[in-house]
Amino acid sequence: EKGGYEHFMLKEINEQPRSIADCMRGRLDAKNGRLVLGGLRDYMNKFQNADRIIITACGTSWHAGLVAEYLFEEFARIPVEVEYASEFRYRNPVISEKDFVIAISQSGETADTLAAIELAKSKGATIFGVCNVVGSSIPRATHAGSYTHAGPEIGVASTKAFTAQISVLTMMALKLGYQRGTLSETRYMHLLNELATIPSKVERALKLDSKVKAIAAEYKDSRNFLYLGRGYNFPVALEGALKLKEISYIHAEGYPAAEMKHGPIALIDQEMPVVFIATKDSSYEKVVSNIQEVKARKGKIIAVVTEGDTTVRGLADHVIEIPETEEAFVPLIAVVPLQQLSYHIAVMRGCNVDQPRNLAKSVTVE
Ligand code: M6R
Numbered sequence: 001e002k003g004g005y006e007h008f009m010l011k012e013i014n015e016q017p018r019s020i021a022d023c024m025r026g027r028l029d030a031k032n033g034r035l036v037l038g039g040l041r042d043y044m045n046k047f048q049n050a051d052r053i054i055i056t057a058c059g060t061s062w063h064a065g066l067v068a069e070y071l072f073e074e075f076a077r078i079p080v081e082v083e084y085a086s087e088f089r090y091r092n093p094v095i096s097e098k099d100f101v102i103a104i105s106q107s108g109e110t111a112d113t114l115a116a117i118e119l120a121k122s123k124g125a126t127i128f129g130v131c132n133v134v135g136s137s138i139p140r141a142t143h144a145g146s147y148t149h150a151g152p153e154i155g156v157a158s159t160k161a162f163t164a165q166i167s168v169l170t171m172m173a174l175k176l177g178y179q180r181g182t183l184s185e186t187r188y189m190h191l192l193n194e195l196a197t198i199p200s201k202v203e204r205a206l207k208l209d210s211k212v213k214a215i216a217a218e219y220k221d222s223r224n225f226l227y228l229g230r231g232y233n234f235p236v237a238l239e240g241a242l243k244l245k246e247i248s249y250i251h252a253e254g255y256p257a258a259e260m261k262h263g264p265i266a267l268i269d270q271e272m273p274v275v276f277i278a279t280k281d282s283s284y285e286k287v288v289s290n291i292q293e294v295k296a297r298k299g300k301i302i303a304v305v306t307e308g309d310t311t312v313r314g315l316a317d318h319v320i321e322i323p324e325t326e327e328a329f330v331p332l333i334a335v336v337p338l339q340q341l342s343y344h345i346a347v348m349r350g351c352n353v354d355q356p357r358n359l360a361k362s363v364t365v366e
Contacts (some may be wrong), residue, residue, distance in 0.1 A: 007353045009155035009247070013339045018201040019150040020332065023167040030196040032045060033189050035175050037168075038148040039128070043100075046126045047172075048179050049102035049340040053080045054118040056088050057104040057365065060158040064130075064165035065104050066235035066344075067331050074328065075177030075191075075237070085112035088366065089119050097124035105129070106153055106161035107362035108136025109205055115366070117141050130168050130249040132161045142236050146172070155354045156361050157247050159339050162239065163202070165330050170195060170329065179277050194326045197331070201323040203338040208320055212337050215302055216344035225252040226264060226299075227338070229277035230287055236331045240338035247346040247356050257283075257290040275318070275341070277334050280306040281327040291315050291332045302341075304334050 005011035012019075026195055027036055040047065049223040053072055055065035067081040085103075089112060095101075101120040103115050108131040117127050117138065129138050129145030132153060137268060139145050148295070171219055177183035183191070190223050208298035219225075225244055227239035238254035243251050256277070266275065274294050278287045288311055294301055295315055306324045320337045346353045 002176070005154065007347075008038045009157055009159060009343055009353050011061060011151075012153055012160045013153050013336070013343065014162050014206060016163050016336065017199040017206070019164050020141070020167050020202060021199040022149045022151070022166045024150075024196070026172070027171055028192060028196060030192040033192060035171055035178070035192060037146050037171055037175060040172065040175065043126060043128065043144045044179065044332050045311040047100050047128075047176060050078060050126075051096070051098040053078050054095070054099050054101045054102070055080060055082045055104065056101060056113060056120075058085050058110050058112055060239060061104040061106060061113075063242070064162055064169060064237040065102070066238070067166050067232060068169035068173065070232050071328055072176065076180055077174045077182045078176070083116070085110065085116040089116045095120050095123035095125050097308050097309055099125040101125045102126045103127060103138055103142060104131075104165055105128050105138050106132045106148075106158055108133045108138040109362040109364050111364050111366045112139055114141060115152055117335065123237050130165055132164065140180045145210050149234070152210035154361075155352070155355055156359050157243055157342070162335065167198075188256070191326060191328075195329060198325065198329055201325055201333050202336060205322045205333050208322070208337050209340055212320060213342040213344045215320075216341055219300070220345045221269065221301070222273050224267065224272055225250060226267065226272060226274045227252060227254040227277075228257040228260060228274060228287075228290060230257045230283040231281060232243070232327055232330055233277035233279065233281075233334060235237055236338065237275070239335055240275055240277075240342070243339055243342035244345065246359060247342055248349055249357075250345065257287050260290060260293065265293065265297070268294055268297040270278060270298040270300070273300040273302055275338065276301060276303040276358060278303045278304045278305050278312050279322065279330050279334060280309065280324065281330065290316070
């Protein structure tokens with residue numbers, strides 16, 4: 001059932017070209033400029049005219065929500081708030097009928113997310129679910145939704161569900177932007193065509209495995225890791241750190257790269273590996289200066305870069321080159337080597353990768 005892989009997590013990491021394609025199948029028809037999300041059809045009006053989008057989730061699904069914040073604001077120009085379900089539900093938040101709430105959950109059973117939905121529903125908001133497990137509690141509690149169609153995810157560490165969540169949210173943002181006229185026809189068409197290439201680019205990224213494994217061997221005994229990224233890659237940094245923590249039990253923190261100088265920089269010495277997501281995008285130059293700051297303090301630099309990058313190669317101890325894509329779609333590719341890194345480190349440390357201590361696949365208690 002592990003399809004020849006040693007662990008479910010590895011199988012699920014490697015399934016991503018297919019799971020992302022499955023998620024887009026029947027929805028994205030790039031050639032003809034068509035994007036259809038069945039679940040959205042009856043609620044498109046509400047979505048388009050929403051004053052605000054509130055995204056609520058936990059853990060990795062919350063990270064997917066952060067990526068969506070950038071997507072919705074860039075493409076559709078609607079203000080977005082991303083809320084930890086556990087905080088949202090107890091904060092007496094301001095919610096109205098003009099809010100469109102998106103709840104993201106792989107399992108569809110997370111207790112806090114479910115409670116956040118009930119609260120928002122009681123205030124008259126429209127609730128849309130982005131879930132993986134068909135027929136689970138969250139899809140039943142929401143007004144509408146789109147399944148991620150990633151297939152069963154068994155490993156406790158979420159991998160293919162994360163990229164499928166981002167795929168659904170990306171399609172939603174593009175559709176919304178197009179309908180609202182905040183995305184031009186040409187740009188929309190270009191983005192749809194680029195989105196369609198993501199499964200094959202993820203396939204290419206997966207080939208970096210042996211390189212990532214060698215890096216894992218070098219850093220497996222580190223006691224701490226920092227993950228840094230900006231813009232769309234900031235949530236990727238958070239996700240990379242969470243993956244490492246939960247399965248290898250190494251302390252790791254994700255930060256927006258620019259926040260480094262507001263505290264975490266004090267941690268940097270020759271014992272501290274710092275993983276940068278430094279792809280060629282609008283914040284590239286700034287990330288390069290952050291890399292220089294770490295280098296000056298003798299931190300070890302592992303950088304995920306765009307294929308062909310030479311600047312970062314000259315600075316970093318290790319570079320992992322991923323295929324180029326639109327800035328907004330980079331998380332779908334950049335997260336892959338980070339999943340592989342945490343996987344290999346955990347295996348090398350003898351950890352139970354699929355069932356890490358103290359964790360459950362679905363957190364049905366608060
Ligand atoms: O099933 P959900 O997506 O609602 O689960 C949310 C979190 O419990 C989950 O993402 C958790 O953080 C994962 N173990 C991360 O890999």
